[in-house]
Amino acid sequence: MDIEQCIKQRRTIRKFKNLDVREKILSKILNAARWSPSSRNQQPWNLITVRNRQTLKKIGETASSGSFISQAPLAIGIVMKNADQPLMDAGRMLQQMELMAWSLGLGTCYVTFSPSEREKISEILRVPSDADLITVLPFGYRMDSLERKGTPRKKVSEIRHEEFFTLED
Numbered sequence: 148m149d150i151e152q153c154i155k156q157r158r159t160i161r162k163f164k165n166l167d168v169r170e171k172i173l174s175k176i177l178n179a180a181r182w183s184p185s186s187r188n189q190q191p192w193n194l195i196t197v198r199n200r201q202t203l204k205k206i207g208e209t210a211s212s213g214s215f216i217s218q219a220p221l222a223i224g225i226v227m228k229n230a231d232q233p234l235m236d237a238g239r240m241l242q243q244m245e246l247m248a249w250s251l252g253l254g255t256c257y258v259t260f261s262p263s264e265r266e267k268i269s270e271i272l273r274v275p276s277d278a279d280l281i282t283v284l285p286f287g288y289r290m291d292s293l294e295r296k297g298t299p300r301k302k303v304s305e306i307r308h309e310e311f312f313t314l315e316d
């Protein structure tokens with residue numbers, strides 16, 4: 148799949164086929180993460196791959212905006228340690244994973260945690276206290292009908308400022 152197609156077609160996926168994600172496919176997703184850029188090339192990421200059904204269920208029950216994690220065949224916990232810019236590095240890395248997954252027929256969804264959810268899920272995944280759990284991304288093969296509705300985008304003319312920041316009338 149070409150990069151433009153992949154970027155334009157990608158959608159957040161919250162429903163997955165009941166199909167395992169094989170190690171070879173997972174390896175491609177993890178390698179996409181590995182090749183991400185990071186501040187001072189610190190590569191400060193730790194990726195926890197979770198397939199255990201009980202663990203996925205517990206995470207899904209804890210994450211109020213990510214209950215669908217319970218139904219995913221796989222999830223990847225993103226943990227940053229000793230990072231200058233953890234959110235920026237994690238964001239760039241998880242987008243690479245998402246696009247690689249999409250090109251292979253899979254999908255994912257970023258899940259936001261409240262502070263207390265983050266604490267509980269960090270405990271479930273045994274994240275050490277000197278590291279930060281950013282999110283847990285569920286991965287699975289996407290259903291044939293995509294969630295295309297409800298995610299319109301602004302036009303370029305609405306986000307572009309030419310030469311300097313211009314205020315709308």
Ligand SMILES: Cc1cc2nc3c(=O)[nH]c(=O)nc-3n(C[C@H](O)[C@H](O)[C@H](O)COP(=O)(O)O)c2cc1C
Nearest residue numbers: 157158159160161212213256257258259260294298
């Ligand atoms: C930082 C961030 C946080 C998000 N948090 C959640 C979430 O907690 N639960 C959820 O179902 N979707 C979440 N999403 C998915 C967005 O709702 C989705 O990306 C957006 O509506 C655009 O749709 P699209 O990804 O299909 O293009 C999040 C996305 C981002 C980038």
